[in-house]
Amino acid sequence: MVENLEEKELEYSEDDLKIINEGLVKIEFPEFDKVSSDAPVFYNPRMEFNRDTSILAIQAFQKILNHNVDICDVFGGSGIRGVRYKKEIDNIGDVSVNDISSLANEFTKINADLNNVDINIYQKEASVMLRNHRGEFDIIDIDPFGTPSYFVDSAGYSIKRNSLLCLTATDTSALCGTYKEPCIRKYNAKPFKSEYCHENGIRILAGFAALTLAKYKKYITVLMSHSSEHYMRMYLYIKKGSRATDESLKNIGYMAHCKNCLHHEPIYGLASNIPENCPICGGKLTIAGPMWLGEIQNKEFIQEMISISDDKELNTKDDVLKLLNTCYSEAETPVGFYDIHVICRNLKVSAPKLDKILDTLKNNGYIAVRTHFSPLGIRTDASIEDIKNIILELLKE
Numbered sequence: 001m002v003e004n005l006e007e008k009e010l011e012y013s014e015d016d017l018k019i020i021n022e023g024l025v026k027i028e029f030p031e032f033d034k035v036s037s038d039a040p041v042f043y044n045p046r047m048e049f050n051r052d053t054s055i056l057a058i059q060a061f062q063k064i065l066n067h068n069v070d071i072c073d074v075f076g077g078s079g080i081r082g083v084r085y086k087k088e089i090d091n092i093g094d095v096s097v098n099d100i101s102s103l104a105n106e107f108t109k110i111n112a113d114l115n116n117v118d119i120n121i122y123q124k125e126a127s128v129m130l131r132n133h134r135g136e137f138d139i140i141d142i143d144p145f146g147t148p149s150y151f152v153d154s155a156g157y158s159i160k161r162n163s164l165l166c167l168t169a170t171d172t173s174a175l176c177g178t179y180k181e182p183c184i185r186k187y188n189a190k191p192f193k194s195e196y197c198h199e200n201g202i203r204i205l206a207g208f209a210a211l212t213l214a215k216y217k218k219y220i221t222v223l224m225s226h227s228s229e230h231y232m233r234m235y236l237y238i239k240k241g242s243r244a245t246d247e248s249l250k251n252i253g254y255m256a257h258c259k260n261c262l263h264h265e266p267i268y269g270l271a272s273n274i275p276e277n278c279p280i281c282g283g284k285l286t287i288a289g290p291m292w293l294g295e296i297q298n299k300e301f302i303q304e305m306i307s308i309s310d311d312k313e314l315n316t317k318d319d320v321l322k323l324l325n326t327c328y329s330e331a332e333t334p335v336g337f338y339d340i341h342v343i344c345r346n347l348k349v350s351a352p353k354l355d356k357i358l359d360t361l362k363n364n365g366y367i368a369v370r371t372h373f374s375p376l377g378i379r380t381d382a383s384i385e386d387i388k389n390i391i392l393e394l395l396k397e
């Protein structure tokens with residue numbers, strides 16, 4: 001069932017109108033009491049970071065395609081994304097902005113005129129928009145309130161080979177497992193509320209997209225993904241081919257976690273044999289998934305985003321670069337991470353400095369990097385036993 005279908009009566013006066021600057025554009029919008037799904041046209045300053053990151057990702061993708069790219073923002077709101085994409089991305093082709101609300105579209109028109117750009121404006125339910133315009137866009141941006149799950153099938157039907165699917169989810173409580181049932185309903189996956197639940201959430205969303213697109217013989221490569229504040233966002237390179245899709249689905253699997261000793265391990269395959277007990281301590285394993293166990297960061301793509309940032313005016317550039325640098329170092333590392341405080345609680349000791357643990361792991365020949373998912377997280381190929389031993393040794397010093 002698709003929510004927010006009915007247009008709500010919203011009134012505003014001239015006094016409610018506000019203009020803000022973001023990136024290279026000015027955006028006018030009526031200020032309602034609160035930012036919510038009741039107010040289709042609004043400006044959410046907390047999403048500027050998301051939009052700035054999108055500018056870099058879409059520009060980097062345009063460079064991969066190396067021709068003018070046509071883009072559709074399926075949930076336009078005030079039109080801010082469409083207007084920014086048209087104004088700030090080089091070699092952009094047609095920009096289409098869709099919103100089910102006529103008020104939203106009124107403001108998209110106002111904002112396109114205010115910034116002297118041409119935008120095609122549509123007023124359709126998102127899935128209808130996608131299905132009516134099959135194969136037309138090089139880039140599809142799905143940025144709804146809450147879950148994108150209702151729209152992924154239509155995106156899978158509509159999206160053409162060699163294109164980019166940008167997905168936002170704000171229902172992080174479902175994806176992270178605060179509430180289990182909504183995740184099962186919306187993403188057909190069992191979540192697990194753990195110290196690395198945001199990574200599991202990203203992987204569940206990517207896995208859901210991969211499995212949904214597979215029936216159209218389309219497969220994903222995750223170019224970049226992040227969990228920030230109250231939302232998750234990912235950039236998926238979509239390609240087509242039945243063999244390659246079959247191969248790609250080998251990245252679907254489960255995460256097994258031992259609450260007793262904190263060991264975790266990925267288990268590849270949809271119908272694989274899942275062990276019941278922890279190979280380290282014999283404790284019962286908790287299973288989350290199905291989820292995407294393939295890469296969730298792509299080094300070359302992120303490097304391109306970082307280079308492109310030199311030429312872009314972005315208010316949140318420092319924060320975006322911080323994120324991109326961490327995501328860059330997270331690429332090609334093992335699935336899942338360890339939280340140092342959780343391990344130290346398990347050991348009943350106080351925590352040594354995170355940098356010390358990272359250095360010692362690296363000196364012992366392990367991969368050891370930070371993760372953007374958590375300031376206390378370490379991504380490493382060391383086993384939980386090795387990490388615990390290193391912590392205990394450090395505490396003796």
Ligand SMILES: C[S@@+](CC[C@H](N)C(=O)[O-])C[C@H]1O[C@@H](n2cnc3c(N)ncnc32)[C@H](O)[C@@H]1O
Binds near residue numbers: 002003044081101124
């Ligand atoms: C989160 S806002 C979009 C924000 C915008 N992308 C931005 O960056 O500011 C969601 C928008 O989706 C619209 N919407 C909600 N359900 C929809 C549906 N099923 N089809 C099309 N538009 C929908 C709402 O009217 C609202 O304007």
Ligand SMILES: [Zn+2]
Binds near residue numbers: 259261278280
């Ligand atoms: Zn165990």
